[in-house]
Amino acid sequence: MSKIRGNAAIVGTAESDLGAVAPDMSPIDLMAQGTVRALDDCGLSLKDVDGIMVAASQSRMAALSLCEYLGVNPKVFDSTQVGGSSFMAHLTHAQAAIEAGLCETVLVAYGSTQRTVGRATASSREPNPYEDPYNPMMPPSAYAMAAARHMHEFGTTREQIAEVAVAARKWAQLNPKSFMTDDLSVEDVLGARMVSHPFTVRDCCLVTDGGGAIVLTTPERAKDLKQKPAYILGTGEAITHAMISQMPDLTTTGTAISGPIAFERAGVKPADIDVLALYDAFTINVILFLEDLGYCQKGEGGAFVEGGRIAPGGELAVNTSGGGLSYCHPGMYGLLVLIEAARQIQGVCGDRQQDGVNLTLAHGNGGVLSSQCTVILGNEDTL
């Protein structure tokens, strides 16, 4: 167990406007909107914030932009940018900063207008002389090749992979903020427009605007706030590559490293977790992460998700918000993954709230399965 287990808690969470936001909104507008909503959620104010952690693909020096916009001068700031898992990494860094006495209350924020400005503008690719000649469609082609390899090595079927999208849609139908709520079947997923074989557009995350913020603070301060604290019990981080051609094994992600570190630091096991929030940029992600986190053996993830096992009413509650596949995906979705995991602890998830939630796991993914960061949250009883 880690000595910083539970030294900080998520106390406030908020989404910014999501989906298709008002014209000419900026990513920083959305961060600020999320910030004041998250502060209101917990009952703290901007003057309480002495640490700011932020990442965005549309803002190269996001901490500068956000601090200026908010008119704050925090003691600690961090713009770690490892893609969609950045915010899980921020939590680790916030825990360390709080433990070192550098700050007490940290804001983590994100904003994106990728639906408004287009994905190519929102996250332009760096030139890459070893990949550009082949014109891969990134990120879908990278994840599609991971799926193809998983199907080849383990006999995973297209239908099994599609079950992930179907489960996400069923959860999304319970979330009033979801972007897509029409009924979706395995046949619908398979019959949708092909993007990068074997993936159709329904295997791919949404392209929406959106963002939000999280406020975390010390256990002492967390006690008297409006929401129940979601204590950070353990985190783990891993980077295995940047380019998909450099990924050591397309069917095993860095989650096999980050997950065990997080479980060890938190002093809990996979079976103890009540709700999982796994970054579903693509359908295959959920299968890979369930395997790498230890919910089934490598190669058995396809069979594991069959028959609605991770859908509402199934054995394991995964992506109760509806996920990046059906709820919202503003480019670097990890912050919203964390928000759902915290809210299931707080008991504020409405129709999709699970009963008796003590422990949740938020798992972030960045790049092309490149960065993997795991966070385990718990309520007061788990301290």
Place this chain on the structure above:
Amino acid sequence: MSEPAEKSPLAIFREHCDRGDLAYQVSGGKAFFYPRLTAPGTGSTDIDWKVSEGLGTVYSTTTLFPRGADPYDVSLIDLDEGFRMMSRVEDIDPLEVKIGMRVKVRMIPGRDDEAPYPVFDLAEGA
């Protein structure tokens, strides 16, 4: 301290491509690609350039379906010398490219004034 680099790894790679050769690097007995100034994992600058025989196996593959254009292949190729690269298998229908197929490299001219680059064709029996 290592000497100043007279040429970038990319420039040396492209000189090989101009000659029709697929270049890779070896350090401490381990082959790697893309070309670098330092060996991954060790930081060693004791690196040899080698020319691949050009034979490999498809490690994974996808067919892209751009709107309003023809589908095309993107694959990851495991070269027999022990390194992996992204490329394209060219001489068959992209949906017919399968994991495990044997392939052989061919240099093709780059677009506009860009350098030649490696693609792969089927190499049955190789």
